[in-house]
Amino acid sequence: MNNLLLIAYLDLKESLRAHWFMIYSLVFGGLIALFFIAGITESQVMGFSGLSRLLLMYIQVTVIILPIFILITTVRSISGDRDSHILEYMLSFPISLKQYYWGKVLGRFITVFLPVFMAMVIAVVYGVFQGADVPWSIFFLYTGLLFSMSSAFLGIAFFISSTVKSSEMALGISFFVWIVLLAFIDIALISLMLQNRMSEGLIIAIALLNPMEVFRVAAISLFDPELTVMGPVAFYILDLFSQGVFVVLSILYPIFVGVLFAVAGYRVFRKKDLV
Amino acid sequence: MIRLNNVSKTFGTTCSLDHVTIAFNQGDAVALMGANGAGKTTLIRLILGYYHPSSGSVRIDGRDPIKERTEILKQVSFVPQLPPPIKLNVGELIAYVCRSAQVTEAAIYQYADEMRLDIAPNRGKSFFKLSGGMKQKLLIAISLAKQSAIMIYDEPTANLDPQARDDFYRLLQHNEQNKLALFVTHRIEEVKTIVNRKIYLDLGKVVSDETC
Ligand SMILES: Nc1ncnc2c1ncn2[C@@H]1O[C@H](COP(=O)(O)OP(=O)(O)OP(=O)(O)O)[C@@H](O)[C@H]1O
Ligand SMILES: [Mg+2]
Numbered sequence: 001m002n003n004l005l006l007i008a009y010l011d012l013k014e015s016l017r018a019h020w021f022m023i024y025s026l027v028f029g030g031l032i033a034l035f036f037i038a039g040i041t042e043s044q045v046m047g048f049s050g051l052s053r054l055l056l057m058y059i060q061v062t063v064i065i066l067p068i069f070i071l072i073t074t075v076r077s078i079s080g081d082r083d084s085h086i087l088e089y090m091l092s093f094p095i096s097l098k099q100y101y102w103g104k105v106l107g108r109f110i111t112v113f114l115p116v117f118m119a120m121v122i123a124v125v126y127g128v129f130q131g132a133d134v135p136w137s138i139f140f141l142y143t144g145l146l147f148s149m150s151s152a153f154l155g156i157a158f159f160i161s162s163t164v165k166s167s168e169m170a171l172g173i174s175f176f177v178w179i180v181l182l183a184f185i186d187i188a189l190i191s192l193m194l195q196n197r198m199s200e201g202l203i204i205a206i207a208l209l210n211p212m213e214v215f216r217v218a219a220i221s222l223f224d225p226e227l228t229v230m231g232p233v234a235f236y237i238l239d240l241f242s243q244g245v246f247v248v249l250s251i252l253y254p255i256f257v258g259v260l261f262a263v264a265g266y267r268v269f270r271k272k273d274l275v
Numbered sequence: 276m277i278r279l280n281n282v283s284k285t286f287g288t289t290c291s292l293d294h295v296t297i298a299f300n301q302g303d304a305v306a307l308m309g310a311n312g313a314g315k316t317t318l319i320r321l322i323l324g325y326y327h328p329s330s331g332s333v334r335i336d337g338r339d340p341i342k343e344r345t346e347i348l349k350q351v352s353f354v355p356q357l358p359p360p361i362k363l364n365v366g367e368l369i370a371y372v373c374r375s376a377q378v379t380e381a382a383i384y385q386y387a388d389e390m391r392l393d394i395a396p397n398r399g400k401s402f403f404k405l406s407g408g409m410k411q412k413l414l415i416a417i418s419l420a421k422q423s424a425i426m427i428y429d430e431p432t433a434n435l436d437p438q439a440r441d442d443f444y445r446l447l448q449h450n451e452q453n454k455l456a457l458f459v460t461h462r463i464e465e466v467k468t469i470v471n472r473k474i475y476l477d478l479g480k481v482v483s484d485e486t487c
Contacts, residue, residue, distance in 0.1 A: 003374070003375055006370075006371065006374050006375065010363060010367055010370075010371060013363075013367065014362050014363060017362075018362075084359055084360050085355060085357065085359040086359040086360065086361050086362075088320075088325065088355055088359065089353075089355050089358075089359050089361065089414075090361070090371070091325070092323060092348060092351070092353040092355075093348060093371070093372060093375040093376045094344070094345040094346070094347075094348040094349045094375060094376055095345070095375050096344065096345050097344070272327075273325060273326045273327060274324075274325040274326075275320060275325045275326075
C-alpha cells in the first residue's frame with residue numbers, strides 16, 4: 001500500500017473510533033430524523049414542499065454547523081499530534097512529509113464528508129418509501145455543495161493546524177474564523193451598505209468571497225427567484241449571473257479556496273520545525 | 276556517520292544548543308549525559324531532521340536529514356523520552372511500522388518476546404492504554420526489529436522494571452556491533468558496560484567527550 005493511503009486509512013480508522021465522530025454522525029443523522037418526525041415533508045410553505053423543502057432546511061442548518069464541526073475536529077489533527085509528541089514518534093519512520101500531510105487530509109475528508117452526505121441519502125431513501133418525489137437536481141446540487149463545503153473548511157482547518165503551535169490556540173482561532181465568516185462580514189457589509197459609501201456591486205462581490213455566503217445563496221439558487229425567502233444579496237446575484245454559471249462557480253470556488261489553504265498549510269508544515 | 280558542524284539551535288531567547296561541533300562514527304556506542312535542559316533532546320531532534328538548525332549544519336553520511344528525510348530515516352531507529360499517547364491500536368501501529376519501514380511483523384514479535392512482552396493478547400488494545408513499561412517495551416522491540424545502522428534512545432529505560440532493563444541492555448549488546456548507538460541517560464552505571472564513549476552536555480555546549 002502506498003504510504004499516503006496508509007496514513008489516510010489509519011487516520012480514518014482512528015476517527016471512526018473517536019467520540020467526536022459519533023457525535024458528529026448523530027447530529028446530522030438526528031437532524032434528518034427530526035425533520036421527518038416534525039413532518040417537514042408534509043407542510044406546504046411558500047411554494048415548495050416535500051423532499052425539496054426537507055433538503056433545503058437540511059442544507060441551511062448544515063451551512064451553519066458543518067464549518068464549525070469540521071474546524072474544531074480537524075484543527076487538532078496536526079497541532080494535537082505535535083503537542084502530545086505523537087508526531088515526533090510517527091515521523092521517525094521513513095514517511096515523507098508530503099505523504100503524511102496529504103494522507104491526513106484525505107483521511108479527514110472522508111470522515112467529515114461521508115456522514116453529512118449519508119444523512120442526505122438516508123433522507124432521500126426514506127422519502128421515496130413514503131412516496132415522495134425525489135428532486136434530483138436539488139439532490140445533486142447539494143451533494144456538490146456538501147463536497148465543496150467540506151473541502152473549503154478542511155483546507156482552512158489544516159492551514160490553521162500546521163501554522164499554530166499549540167492545539168488550544170488552534171481551537172480559539174477556529175471559533176474566530178467561523179464567527180467572522182458566519183456573521184461579522186455580513187454585519188460589516190450591511191453597515192457599509194447603509195452608509196452608501198460603496199457601490200452595491202462591490203459590496204456584493206466582497207460578500208461572495210466568503211464561501212459561507214456562496215453556500216447560502218447557492219442553496220436557494222434552484223428555487224423560484226420570485227420567492228420572498230431570498231435576501232437582497234441572493235436576488236442581486238441571481239439576477240446578475242445565469243443560474244447555471246452561478247451553480248458551477250458556487251461549487252468550484254470553495255474547492256479552490258480549500259485547496260489553496262491546504263497547500264499553504266503544507267508549505268508551512270514543511271518549512272517549520274516539526275515538533 | 277553523523278557530523279554536526281558548529282550547530283546552534285535557539286528557541287526565542289533560550290539557546291538550547293550553542294555552536295556544537297561533534298562527529299559520531301560507526302561502532303560508537305555513546306552515552307549522552309547532562310542536566311535537565313542541557314540540550315540532549317534538542318541534539319537528537321536535529322539529527323532526526325525535526326528541527327532546522329539556527330546556524331551550522333547536520334549531515335548524516337554526507338546528507339541533510341531534512342531534505343532527504345526518507346532516505347536517512349530508513350537507517351535510523353528511535354525511541355523517544357516518553358512513549359506518546361498514540362491512538363492507534365497495537366496491531367495498527369505494527370502495520371504502520373511494517374509498511375512504512377519494511378520491517379517484518381515476525382521480527383517485532385521476536386524482539387517483543389525477548390523483552391518479555393506478549394503482543395498477541397494486546398493487539399486490539401489502543402497503544403495509549405498499555406502500561407508505561409509495556410509501551411516502552413513495544414517501542415524498543417520495534418527499534419530493534421528495524422535493524423538500523425543508527426540507533427537513538429532518549430532515556431528508554433525510565434519506565435522499565437530492573438528485569439526489563441537487563442533484557443534491554445543484553446539485547447543491545449548483541450545488536451550494536453558495527454552500528455552507531457546513542458543513549459541519553461542520567462544513570463551512567465547502567466550503561467557502563469555497553470558504551471565506549473561518554474559525552475557531557477551543559478547549557479547547550481559539549482563540556483566533555485571521552486572514549487573508554
Ligand atoms: N520546542 C521548544 N521550544 C522552546 N524551548 C525549547 C524547546 N525544546 C527545548 N527547549 C528548551 O531548550 C533547552 C534544552 O532542552 P532539551 O529538551 O534539549 O533538554 P534535555 O537535555 O533533553 O533535558 P531533559 O534531561 O530534561 O530531557 C531547555 O531549556 C528547553 O526549555
Ligand atoms: Mg530530554
